[in-house]
Amino acid sequence: MKAWAAALVAAALSVGLAGCWSNRPVERRNLALMLGVGPAPHHQLRLLFQIPTRAGLTGLTKGSGSGSEPSFNIIEGVGTTLTDAFAQAQAKTTRDLYLGQVEVVAFSTKLSPQEFEQARNMFSRLGSLDKTAYAVATPSVRALLSLQPRSGELPGIILASNFGCLSCNVEHLERRVWDMETASYNRGINLWLPLLTAGKSGFEINQMAVYADGHPVLTLSPAETQALGYVMGLTHKGTVSFRWHDHLVALRGLDARPYFHLTWVQGRPHIDVTLRITGALAEYLGGELTPEALSEVQATAEHLIARRVTAVLRRLQQAKVDPVGFGQAWVWFHPGRFARLGSWRQAFSQAAIHVEVQLRLHDIGDLT
Amino acid sequence: MRIRRHISPFQYALLIAASYMGFGIFQFPRELVQRAGPDALWALAAELLWALAAFRLWIAVNRLHPDQPVFGFAASYLPRPVVTAMVAITVILHLGLAFIALANFGFLMRTYFLPETPLFAIDAAFVLTAVYVAWYDIAPLARTLETVFLVPGLLSIFIGILLIGRMRFGYALLPSTHLWLLPTVRATYHGAYMFFGFEVTMVLYPLVRQEQQRIAERYAFWAMIFTFAFFLFGYAMVLGVEGPFFLTHIQWPTVSANRLVDIEGLFVNKLGLLVVVLWGLMLLAFLTLRLWCVIHDAIPDYGVHSLPRYRILLVIAAALVVAAALQIPNIAPLDVIIQRFMIPAMLGYLFLTPAVVWTAAFLVHRHRWDPHPPTPRPRASLGRPSRRLL
Known part of the structure; x- marks a missing residue:
C-alpha cells in the first residue's frame, strides 16, 4: 500500500510539478538571444528577435565563427500591441519562440512614451522573460540586431560578456530589465539606459540616455x-x-x-x-x-x-x-x-x- | 498500524512555525510598505507583537487542560452548540487558509515555472503530496519538517547575501524617525497574514509530553522570534533590491527578488528560483498541517476516531481544497479574498476563540487558574491502542 501511494505521488509530481507537461526539446524551440522593440509605421510596434542559427550555436561552442554562414536570423513581427507583434513573429516560424534565454533587450530611442510604457509593462508581466537580461537603448533596433561582429561570435553573447565584466570598460554601464523596472516605478530618480550604437567595427557603448516619462530626453556624450x-x-x-x-x-x-x-x-x-x-x-x-x-x-x-x-x-x-x-x-x-x-x-x-x-x-x- | 502519540518540544516548535510560514512568505512585505510607507519596519515589528500576544493567549488556554485538545475540553465550560460552532468555524478557516495558500502558489508556479501546465495538475500534485505526508498522521510530518526547514532556510539566507550586490535602494532600510500611528496600524492589519496559522497549537500541544510542555512553549516562542528575524532579513533584502515604490506593484516581491540571483557557471545558475521551488516545501508543510488539523479539530466533537475514517476525511478535505483553489481564476480575486475576508476572520478568530474559552473557564471556576488543575474526565478515545487517534 505504502509503495503504491509513493508511486502515485511520484507520478503526480512528475506530471504536475516537474515541467514534463510543457517540456519541448531544444531543437523545437527558437531561442531568442536578443530582443528589440522599435516603432513601426501607422503607430504600430515592431518586435525583433535575434535567433542563433545552428552554425551560430556551433561556433559558440567552438569559441569561433563558422565561416560564411550567418550566426543568427532575425524574426520580426509588427502589431498595434507587442502581443500582436509577438503573435505575428510566431506565425513566421514553426518553432516555439522562447524568451527564457534572452540576453539583451534593446529599446529604440524613437519609441513614443506610450509605446515605451507598453513595452515595459509587457516585459514586466512576462514571467518567462529573464529579468536579469541586459536592457539597452539604441537609435536603430534593426541596425543593432543585424550587426554581425567580425569575430563571428553571437552578438548577444558578446554584449553579455561585455556588460558582465566590471573591469572591461571605462564606465560599467550595465542595466538589467530589472533595473529598468525599478527606476521606472521608484520616485525621486529617473531611468537611464546605456545607449548602444552599431559601428563598423562593432558595438559602441560609452553613452548614456536619460529618460523622463518614458522618453529619452537627454543623451550624454x-x-x-x-x-x-x-x-x-x-x-x-x-x-x-x-x-x-x-x-x-x-x-x-x-x-x-x-x-x-x-x-x-x-x-x-x-x-x-x-x-x-x-x-x-x-x-x-x-x-x-x-x-x-x-x-x-x-x-x-x-x-x-x-x-x-x-x-x-x-x-x-x-x-x-x-x-x-x-x-x-x-x-x-x-x-x-x-x-x-x-x-x-x-x-x-x-x-x-x-x-x-x-x-x-x-x-x-x-x-x- | 501504530500511530506515534508524542512529539518532541523541538518538533512542536517546528510544526508551529510551519503552520504560518507557508502562507505569507511569497507576498510579504507588500502590504506593509504600501500602507505604512517609511514606517513599514515598525509595522513589521508590530506583526511580531500581535502574534506573540495571540499565541500566548492560545497557550494560556492549552494550559487549562494540557492533555487535551482545546475543543476536547471546551464543552466543559461552554454550551455544546457554541463549541460546535467554534469547531465548524475552525474547520472552515483551516480549509480557507489551505485553499488560499494552494491557489497562490499554483498561480506563482504557473507564472514563473510552468506556464503551460494546467492549474489542476499543479494544485493536485501539491495536495496529493500533502495527503501522502498526512496519511500516517503527525509523526512523518514532524520528521519531514526537521529536514525540510533547514535546507530552504539556509539557502534563503545565502540568496539574501548574494542579493546585497543588487541593492540599489539601501536608503529605504533605515527606520523612520516619524511614526505615523494610523498607517502603521493599518499596515499591520493588512500584513497580518504573515503569522496566520499558529492556532494549530490547540491540537498539537497535548501531543507533547506534559513534563516537556513548558519547554515546547519556549521553543515555539523562540521559533516565532527566529521567523521574525528571517522575515526581517527578507524585508531588508527585498526593499533594498526592489525599492519601496516598485515593491508595492509586485505580486510576489520575495520571488521577484530571488529571480535576480544568477550564478554563472554553477550547474543551477538560477539558484534564486531553486530556492523559490524549495519554499514549496514550506507550503507543503502548511497544507499538510491544515489537512491534519481539519480532522483533528473535528474529532473531539464528532467522535471520528478510527484511522480509516481519518483517511476518508483527509481525502475529502484535500478534494475540497483543490476544488476551491481551482475556482479562483487568477491572483487578483485571491488578494481580495485575503484582504476582505481572511484577515478580519482570522484575526477575530485568533484572539476571540482563546479569549472566549479562557473567560468561560474562568467564570465557571470563579478564580484564576490553578497551574495544575484537576484533569477532567478522560475521553473515551484517549488511551485506546494503536488504531485510535487522539
Whole structure:
C-alpha cells in the first residue's frame, strides 16, 4: 500500500510539478538571444528577435565563427500591441519562440512614451522573460540586431560578456530589465539606459540616455557619461589629461566613491556631492616629481574633474532629470512634504549643487 | 498500524512555525510598505507583537487542560452548540487558509515555472503530496519538517547575501524617525497574514509530553522570534533590491527578488528560483498541517476516531481544497479574498476563540487558574491502542 501511494505521488509530481507537461526539446524551440522593440509605421510596434542559427550555436561552442554562414536570423513581427507583434513573429516560424534565454533587450530611442510604457509593462508581466537580461537603448533596433561582429561570435553573447565584466570598460554601464523596472516605478530618480550604437567595427557603448516619462530626453556624450559615472559610481577606469605649467599630464584608472548630502534651505534643495577618487599617474613630463608637484597636479585634476561633473549636473538640471537619485531618500522619508512639493524633478532643476573632489594618486609608476 | 502519540518540544516548535510560514512568505512585505510607507519596519515589528500576544493567549488556554485538545475540553465550560460552532468555524478557516495558500502558489508556479501546465495538475500534485505526508498522521510530518526547514532556510539566507550586490535602494532600510500611528496600524492589519496559522497549537500541544510542555512553549516562542528575524532579513533584502515604490506593484516581491540571483557557471545558475521551488516545501508543510488539523479539530466533537475514517476525511478535505483553489481564476480575486475576508476572520478568530474559552473557564471556576488543575474526565478515545487517534 505504502509503495503504491509513493508511486502515485511520484507520478503526480512528475506530471504536475516537474515541467514534463510543457517540456519541448531544444531543437523545437527558437531561442531568442536578443530582443528589440522599435516603432513601426501607422503607430504600430515592431518586435525583433535575434535567433542563433545552428552554425551560430556551433561556433559558440567552438569559441569561433563558422565561416560564411550567418550566426543568427532575425524574426520580426509588427502589431498595434507587442502581443500582436509577438503573435505575428510566431506565425513566421514553426518553432516555439522562447524568451527564457534572452540576453539583451534593446529599446529604440524613437519609441513614443506610450509605446515605451507598453513595452515595459509587457516585459514586466512576462514571467518567462529573464529579468536579469541586459536592457539597452539604441537609435536603430534593426541596425543593432543585424550587426554581425567580425569575430563571428553571437552578438548577444558578446554584449553579455561585455556588460558582465566590471573591469572591461571605462564606465560599467550595465542595466538589467530589472533595473529598468525599478527606476521606472521608484520616485525621486529617473531611468537611464546605456545607449548602444552599431559601428563598423562593432558595438559602441560609452553613452548614456536619460529618460523622463518614458522618453529619452537627454543623451550624454562619452565625456559627460564618464563625468556622471563618477557621481553614480559607474566609472572605474576614468582618464583625465590636462596641461600643468605647460607640461602634459595624464591620469588613468580613476575610480570614484561618491557621497552626497541633501539639505533644504528656504524651500530649495542644496546638494553637496563629494567624490573620493583614486587613480594612477600615467604621463608626466614636468620634471622631477616632488611631493609638492604631485600635490599641485592632484589639485589641478580635482578642479578639472569637479568642473566637468558640475557641468554635466547642470545639463541634467536643465533637462529636469535626476538619474542619480539625489532625492530618493528624501521623497521616501517625507511623503507629506513630497506631496506638497509635487515634483522632485522641478525641485532638482532649481537645486544648488556643490561638487567637491578629493583625488589621491596611489600609483605614480617607477619614475621619479 | 501504530500511530506515534508524542512529539518532541523541538518538533512542536517546528510544526508551529510551519503552520504560518507557508502562507505569507511569497507576498510579504507588500502590504506593509504600501500602507505604512517609511514606517513599514515598525509595522513589521508590530506583526511580531500581535502574534506573540495571540499565541500566548492560545497557550494560556492549552494550559487549562494540557492533555487535551482545546475543543476536547471546551464543552466543559461552554454550551455544546457554541463549541460546535467554534469547531465548524475552525474547520472552515483551516480549509480557507489551505485553499488560499494552494491557489497562490499554483498561480506563482504557473507564472514563473510552468506556464503551460494546467492549474489542476499543479494544485493536485501539491495536495496529493500533502495527503501522502498526512496519511500516517503527525509523526512523518514532524520528521519531514526537521529536514525540510533547514535546507530552504539556509539557502534563503545565502540568496539574501548574494542579493546585497543588487541593492540599489539601501536608503529605504533605515527606520523612520516619524511614526505615523494610523498607517502603521493599518499596515499591520493588512500584513497580518504573515503569522496566520499558529492556532494549530490547540491540537498539537497535548501531543507533547506534559513534563516537556513548558519547554515546547519556549521553543515555539523562540521559533516565532527566529521567523521574525528571517522575515526581517527578507524585508531588508527585498526593499533594498526592489525599492519601496516598485515593491508595492509586485505580486510576489520575495520571488521577484530571488529571480535576480544568477550564478554563472554553477550547474543551477538560477539558484534564486531553486530556492523559490524549495519554499514549496514550506507550503507543503502548511497544507499538510491544515489537512491534519481539519480532522483533528473535528474529532473531539464528532467522535471520528478510527484511522480509516481519518483517511476518508483527509481525502475529502484535500478534494475540497483543490476544488476551491481551482475556482479562483487568477491572483487578483485571491488578494481580495485575503484582504476582505481572511484577515478580519482570522484575526477575530485568533484572539476571540482563546479569549472566549479562557473567560468561560474562568467564570465557571470563579478564580484564576490553578497551574495544575484537576484533569477532567478522560475521553473515551484517549488511551485506546494503536488504531485510535487522539
